[in-house]
Amino acid sequence: MDTRPLETADNPAGLRRIAIDPLSRVEGHGKVTLLLDDDNRVRQARLHIVEFRGFEKFIEGRPYWEVPVMVQRLCGICPVSHHLAASKALDRVAGGWPVPPAADRIRRLMHYGQIVQSHALHFFHLASPDLLFGFDAGVDQRNIVGVAAAFPDAARQGVMLRKFGQEVIRITSGKRIHGTGSIPGGMNRAVDPAERDALRAELPQVLAWAQDAVSLARRLHESLPARYADFADIPAAMMSLVGRDGAMELYDGVLRLRESDGRIAVDGFDDQRYRELIAEAVKPWTYMKFPYRRDLGVDDGWYRVGPLARVQNCDFIPTPRAEEARQTFVAAHGGRPVHAVLATHWARMIELLHGVETVAALLDDALITGGPLKAEGPRQRSGIGIIEAPRGTLIHEYEVGDDDLVTRCNLIVSTTHNNQAMNEAVRAVALRYLDGETITEGLLNHIEVAVRAYDPCLSCATHALGQMPLAVSVRAADGRVLDHVLRNSTGELLRDGPAHDAEAAQ
Amino acid sequence: MSGVDPTFDLDGQPVALQPGDTILTAAARAGLDIPHLCWSEEVSGSASCRLCTVLADGRPVAACVTPAVAGQKVDCRTASLATQRLRLLQMLFVEGNHFCPGCEKSGNCVLQVQAERAGMTDLNFEVLNPERPVDASHPDVLFEPNRCILCQLCVRASDEIDGKRVFAIGGHGIATRLLIDSPSGRLGDSALSVDDRSAHICPVGALLPKRVGFAVPIGQRRFDTEDTRG
Numbered sequence: 215m216d217t218r219p220l221e222t223a224d225n226p227a228g229l230r231r232i233a234i235d236p237l238s239r240v241e242g243h244g245k246v247t248l249l250l251d252d253d254n255r256v257r258q259a260r261l262h263i264v265e266f267r268g269f270e271k272f273i274e275g276r277p278y279w280e281v282p283v284m285v286q287r288l289c290g291i292c293p294v295s296h297h298l299a300a301s302k303a304l305d306r307v308a309g310g311w312p313v314p315p316a317a318d319r320i321r322r323l324m325h326y327g328q329i330v331q332s333h334a335l336h337f338f339h340l341a342s343p344d345l346l347f348g349f350d351a352g353v354d355q356r357n358i359v360g361v362a363a364a365f366p367d368a369a370r371q372g373v374m375l376r377k378f379g380q381e382v383i384r385i386t387s388g389k390r391i392h393g394t395g396s397i398p399g400g401m402n403r404a405v406d407p408a409e410r411d412a413l414r415a416e417l418p419q420v421l422a423w424a425q426d427a428v429s430l431a432r433r434l435h436e437s438l439p440a441r442y443a444d445f446a447d448i449p450a451a452m453m454s455l456v457g458r459d460g461a462m463e464l465y466d467g468v469l470r471l472r473e474s475d476g477r478i479a480v481d482g483f484d485d486q487r488y489r490e491l492i493a494e495a496v497k498p499w500t501y502m503k504f505p506y507r508r509d510l511g512v513d514d515g516w517y518r519v520g521p522l523a524r525v526q527n528c529d530f531i532p533t534p535r536a537e538e539a540r541q542t543f544v545a546a547h548g549g550r551p552v553h554a555v556l557a558t559h560w561a562r563m564i565e566l567l568h569g570v571e572t573v574a575a576l577l578d579d580a581l582i583t584g585g586p587l588k589a590e591g592p593r594q595r596s597g598i599g600i601i602e603a604p605r606g607t608l609i610h611e612y613e614v615g616d617d618d619l620v621t622r623c624n625l626i627v628s629t630t631h632n633n634q635a636m637n638e639a640v641r642a643v644a645l646r647y648l649d650g651e652t653i654t655e656g657l658l659n660h661i662e663v664a665v666r667a668y669d670p671c672l673s674c675a676t677h678a679l680g681q682m683p684l685a686v687s688v689r690a691a692d693g694r695v696l697d698h699v700l701r702n703s704t705g706e707l708l709r710d711g712p713a714h715d716a717e718a719a720q
Numbered sequence: 721m722s723g724v725d726p727t728f729d730l731d732g733q734p735v736a737l738q739p740g741d742t743i744l745t746a747a748a749r750a751g752l753d754i755p756h757l758c759w760s761e762e763v764s765g766s767a768s769c770r771l772c773t774v775l776a777d778g779r780p781v782a783a784c785v786t787p788a789v790a791g792q793k794v795d796c797r798t799a800s801l802a803t804q805r806l807r808l809l810q811m812l813f814v815e816g817n818h819f820c821p822g823c824e825k826s827g828n829c830v831l832q833v834q835a836e837r838a839g840m841t842d843l844n845f846e847v848l849n850p851e852r853p854v855d856a857s858h859p860d861v862l863f864e865p866n867r868c869i870l871c872q873l874c875v876r877a878s879d880e881i882d883g884k885r886v887f888a889i890g891g892h893g894i895a896t897r898l899l900i901d902s903p904s905g906r907l908g909d910s911a912l913s914v915d916d917r918s919a920h921i922c923p924v925g926a927l928l929p930k931r932v933g934f935a936v937p938i939g940q941r942r943f944d945t946e947d948t949r950g
Contacts, residue, residue: 275854276822277862279933284822308931388938392821395937403937617856618930 220641223249223258234658237665239340239357241291242672246640246661254651259644261637261665263502263672273623278304278614279398285610285625286392289671291335293392294328294383295603296625299610301396302466302599307614309591310399316585317400320386322465323576324395325601327382329464329569330375330424332604333521333562336669337431338372341559344663345434349442350656368430371423375566378413378420382573385409400588407583417574421535424563424570428539431563435556436546444646446555446639446664449474450516451507452523453492453631455602458482460529462536462568464602471507471517472527476551485600488609494626502633502672505626516634518553519606520668521561526551533575536568555639555667562669565604603628605669629670639664726790730754731797735788743783743794744772754796755805755837757812757830757923758871759784763880768872769812771805771834802838809835810844815894817850817866818924824933825925827941831869832924848894855900857908860930861919868898868926877918886912898926 223229226249235245242263249258269288273281282300286293298321305311312318343356346365354360362369380390385405387393395403438445451474455467469483469491483491494503495512506515517523526544531537543552543560576582596613606628613622629636643664648657727734730747737746742765747754757769767782774783775795783796795801812818812831820826855863875887875898890899902909912919914929922928938944 277854277856277930277933279931280822280824283824283934287821393938394934397934402935403939615856618862619854619856 220256220259220644221637226258229257232653232658234661237662237672239343239662239666240670240672241289242670244665244670244672246665248644248648250653254649254653256641256644256649259637259641259661260499261633261640262500270623270625273612273620276620277618278307278612278620279618281612281620281623282396282398283392283394288625288627290391291671292328292332292604294324294387295601295608296610297387297393297396298325298465299599299601299603299608300612301398302601303597303610303612304398304599304614305400305589306597306599307594307612308398309593310589311591311597313400313589314586316404316581317396317587317589319576319579319581320401320403320405320587321396323405323573323582324383324386325465326569326572326576327379327386329379329604330566330573331377331379331383332669333566333569334372334375334379334427336604337427337559337562337566338369338375340669341666342368342372342434344659344666345559348439349660349663350654353655356659371426375420375423375427375570378416379569381413385413397588399590400586402587404584404587405582410577410583413573414577417570417577421567421570421574424567425535428560428563428567431560432542432546435560438556442556444554445660446642446667447553448555448635448638448642449551449553450518450635450638451479452527452551453517453519454524454527454607455485455600456481456528457532461532462524462528462530462565464524464565466601469600469607470527472523472551474551474553476526486598488598488600492626494630500633503626503630504633505631506634516638517631518635519628519631520558521565521606522552522555522558523606524602525561525564531564531568533568533571535571536564539564539567555664558667558669605629605671606631627671629668629672632668632670636665636668636670639668728788728790728792728794730794735794737788737790741788743774743776743781743786743788746788747783747796754783755834756784757834757869758873760873760877760921762917762921763873763876766872766876768870769808771808773801773804775801805834806838806840807844809838809840810842812869813840814843814845814847815850816868817852823867823925824928825867827938827944828936829925829943830923833943852897855907856930857904857906858910858912858914858930859908860914861907861912862928862930863898863900863907864926864928865898866926867924869924870896870898871923873921873923874898874918874927877921878912878916881917884911884916884918886910886916886918 229249229251232248233245237244244261244263246261248256251257281304282297285296285300288296305313339358342361346361347356384390387395395401452472454470455463456470457463457467469485469488471480473479491508492505493508494505496503506512507517525540531540543564599610601608608628609626611624612620615621640661643661647660651657725736727736730752735746735750744754744759754772756772758766759772765784767785770782772783773780776786777793820832826832852865870889872889875889878884878886886901888899889896891897900907900910919927919929
């Protein structure tokens with residue numbers, strides 16, 4: 215099914231516009247616009263990111279040691295991912311890479327705590343209402359309060375799993391949200407043994423909950439109504455970090471790209487050379503950039519990141535319970551690559567279980583309670599840090615002047631990698647479920663369900679400052695275009711061209 | 721009366737005083753806090769910030785430079801003074817760019833803790849959003865003028881402790897700023913050393929030794945309490 219033409223309608227004039235604005239139960243602000251003709255046929259469908267953050271710009275001019283804390287403010291859900299990606303990049307700048315083993319373990323502990331809390335938040339609070347009640351259930355029920363009323367045990371487990379992850383973050387960074395633990399070259403704190411022991415005591419229960427969560431996600435996936443069997447099933451290449459041995463690796467590894475048919479396209483790729491692998495494109499109707507594989511170009515080079523990609527990109531998961539769950543996932547799909555977006559929830563809970571198991575192992579590691587915490591070495595002028603955030607691959611890159619101020623910053627966040635994949639999902643669902651139908655709230659929620667499966671963090675993902683193409687049209691009351699100005703991605707202003715189709719969908 | 725130390729009254733409590741005491745030094749010795757930003761026992765008083773304004777026998781004075789007088793009645797914790805202190809702090813916040821979440825001084829910052837103690841929950845005034853370029857020219861010390869509150873502690877420390885006179889205050893009104901004594905006006909060309917006291921005395925995050933950043937973990941910072949310990 216070729217969904218590509220739906221990005222831009224041939225002739226937007228006269229089409230009826232429907233906007234899902236704002237998207238609900240996602241992080242940040244975004245909207246979906248649909249253009250329909252007189253027969254309710256979908257002619258254009260787009261996911262727009264309508265907020266603007268510009269973090270890349272205001273990091274410039276700041277001293278580099280400030281950055282790992284400052285960039286956390288990109289987000290309140292996965293600040294740890296930005297904290298650690300920036301730290302890993304600036305470890306290089308400070309000459310402190312690799313960090314000492316104790317600092318490495320404590321950072322990993324923080325990161326896997328983050329995976330647990332973020333995945334629990336998304337599955338239980340944001341996604342489960344759709345899965346438990348149905349995509350077109352009443353809006354009064356399709357929310358976390360509805361879940362708490364109808365499925366109190368599941369709701370409570372979600373809250374408690376998240377709390378556990380937040381506590382792991384607190385004992386490693388000083389605060390549940392926006393702590394300061396990681397610094398260029400290492401850590402500023404070790405784990406207090408008493409706090410470690412308190413978390414250890416909770417582990418048997420938390421592990422049981424995490425296994426229940428995998429079972430629940432699997433059960434919900436396998437019991438989806440038949441009409442959702444091919445829901446947003448869009449073949450896509452998959453990218454993630456993996457360990458050098460092919461293991462699932464979320465903190466530090468090498469890049470692997472797998473084609474949609476399962477063949478490995480790129481493997482063992484040094485994360486410091488990521489720019490040889492991918493580039494970013496901009497489009498005039500959204501603040502979110504479009505990364506693509508350089509070898510395939512803008513149109514064909516898009517790919518998917520996040521749990522669905524990671525669970526299939528790795529050769530194995532290095533913790534026993536999660537590996538068993540992964541094998542079950544693979545077997546349930548006959549060993550074939552899985553691209554149905556709803557399977558992401560199942561994959562996400564497998565990762566949550568892996569996160570809890572990894573936290574358990576790290577809490578048993580004596581290194582986390584002390585030892586040298588900071589490495590130092592010759593200052594470098596630039597650094598790249600890549601990490602697997604809950605939502606997918608997260609890239610931070612900095613250049614730092616001799617005066618210690620950041621001169622350039624580039625962030626490619628997980629949601630940005632998934633931009634085209636999410637747009638493809640929107641178009642596929644619009645064609646499959648909405649085309650020619652009388653539009654209802656329940657049908658529109660189908661589109662949100664597809665976007666939501668990616669757990670997009672839209673507030674993290676909007677940084678196209680300075681490269682943002684912009685189209686402005688002035689129209690008379692009868693719809694005639696009186697003036698049209700297009701600023702292209704190099705900042706050049708173009709006039710008297712045809713009215714940009716983007717204008718119609720804003 | 722012989723054998724009895726002279727005292728003055730601070731908010732109803734007797735405070736012993738010694739020759740040469742200001743109201744603030746006598747109160748500090750007695751363990752009584754008078755809010756202040758620009759005072760340090762290491763250098764002379766300057767009455768720059770006026771946060772320590774008290775009523776001495778009903779007259780508003782800066783406690784950091786006003787001699788303590790036996791028998792005097794001093795009011796510090798009045799509702800009116802609390803409001804004035806709050807407004808003063810709010811003005812300091814809006815005149816600069818004070819973003820605690822990303823500032824390495826957070827938890828060790830006197831401005832931050834005074835604002836918290838004053839119950840500051842908003843800015844009250846329109847923010848001025850000044851654009852002041854960071855001076856990172858010194859190899860070991862960073863000057864972040866967006867956070868400077870013109871308290872003059874660095875000026876006095878450089879004059880009185882370091883003997884270098886690296887800093888001065890120049891300009892008038894809202895354009896008042898910290899000047900650096902060097903041919904270029906930049907820190908890197910000045911006589912400042914990171915070992916100087918003036919490089920460490922800043923109560924906010926304006927003058928900072930480089931590459932320290934967030935080295936002190938949450939829970940061990942100067943003003944951490946049970947609430948901020950995480």
